[in-house]
Amino acid sequence: MKNIAIIGTGYVGLVTGVCLSEIGHHVTCVDIDQAKIETLQQGISPIYEPGLEELTKDNVQRGRLHFTTSYHQAFAEAEVIFIAVGTPQNPDGSANLTYVQQVSEQIGRHLTRRDTVIVTKSTVPVGTNRKVRDWIISQAPVDTRIHTVSNPEFLREGSAVQDTFQGDRIVIGTDSPFASILMEEVYSPFGLPIFSTDIESAELIKYASNAFLATKISFINEIANLCEKLGANVEDVAAGMGMDTRIGSQFLRAGIGYGGSCFPKDTKALVQLAGDVQHNFDLLESVIRVNHEQQRKLFTKAMEVLGSLQGKRIAMLGLAFKPNTDDMREAASLILIEELQKAGADIIAYDPIAMKKAQAILGDTIEYSQSVTECIQNADAAMIVTEWEDIKNTPLSTYVEQMKTPVILDGRNCYTIEEAAGYPVSYYSIGRPSSTT
Ligand code: UDX
Secondary structure (H helix, E strand, O other), rough: OEEEEEOOOHHHHHHHHHHHOOOOOEEEEEEOHHHHHHHOOOOOOOOOOOOOHHHHHHHHHOOOOOEEOOHHHHOOOEEEEOOOOOOOOOOOOOOOOOOHHHHHHHHHHOOOOOEEEEEEOOOOOOOHHHHHHHHHHOOOOOOOOEEEEOOOOOOOOOOOHHHHHHOOEEEEEEOOOHHHHHHHHHHHOOOOOOEEEEEHHHHHHHHHHHHHHHHHHHHHHHHHHHHHOOEEEEHHHHHHHHOOOOOOOOOOOOOOOOOOOOOHHHHHHHHHHHHHHHOHHHHHHHHHHHHHHHOOOOHHHHHHHHOOOOEEEEEEOOOOOOOOOOOOOOOOHHHHHHHHHOOOOOEEEEEEOHHHHHHHHHHOOOEEEEHHHHOOOOOOOEOOOOOOOHOOOOHHHHHHOOOOOEEEOOOOOOOHHHHHHOOEEEEEEEOOOEOOO
């Protein structure tokens, strides 16, 4: 078992650290955020992620998992150092590498071993791992040997722990045989397929994968928009397409576009990266444009259905960018709220988990409610934005009983057309025929 240091206890760093300790490695996670480290030392997870807190507590108790703000302490014994700090978006869409550079220089200053393997988990543009090496070496003792590895992660929020143990592949990009052997040792207990390649290809695999998944989503959303005009049903179209194993049935759920911390950022960064080498990635630019429109789709529908939105009470069901997370980054809800407010609507929102995070962003510009039933009371229209279980399972009769006018704009196709037709509701969904009373 290895001595591992992980820098950054955000989503990627924390999940990676906890899971590596669970398979028996000795892991020290380091972060500059003192409050966060203190919370983690008590075994409390600062993010909502199923299973994470239990594993954190358990491994802290077993003495395999440590949290510290001291680089010195974290790197003292480390054979492998993972960089998992944020790469936020620059105003032009490119990835900001300030944090990666800062921690690389810190690594250089604190190295004690002759050979250290440095693994980049953060999503970084092609070429960054080479820079990481230079940044470290610029600060390190002269005889230090740095072995860099690009090891992108493919975790989904809401199932990050499960994805780590049951992922489709582990990608390891390195030109160092020393690092290659060590990484095999680190990851082999997971029993997952390991794909080994060069550094640049590994860096690009992450961007290409996310861009491809985003393309699938924008593609099916365009088909959905076409379905609405042609009278077809996008769910049947997607099901029929997905039966072709070359296409596959996953990521063909039409809706109100993709959000979250990865797809919007990574698609823009890849366009930028392509531009840097004079390549026009027109296809991906269209994917981004389609998503921009799709995230506003429920607003457009509300305008069509209700006419003026001035003084209308709109119930927003779901705020997080997807279910099982409290993450509000690039959530369609935020875009919709802005558009609706500009048009004069009053908004009352409900989300089972993300309300606190939403409140930190939106303050008292909207009303908040504690349940679906309370949220839709006296509303002129309800917008289903996130397909949480309790939202999906709300009987349509509740809308009929509670709303001023039972107009449902379902951005996640939570009800079947047949179900909706059985109630006196006006039901509009994505890429399917509407049923109006
Ligand atoms: C994604 C990738 O799946 C993961 O591999 C990568 O490491 C990080 O980005 P995540 O952002 O957690 O993970 O969410 P994901 O479940 O992939 O969904 C992303 C967005 O796409 C959500 O807004 C979701 O609602 C939307 N989506 C997904 C669709 O609209 N339709 C689909 O069929 C699938």
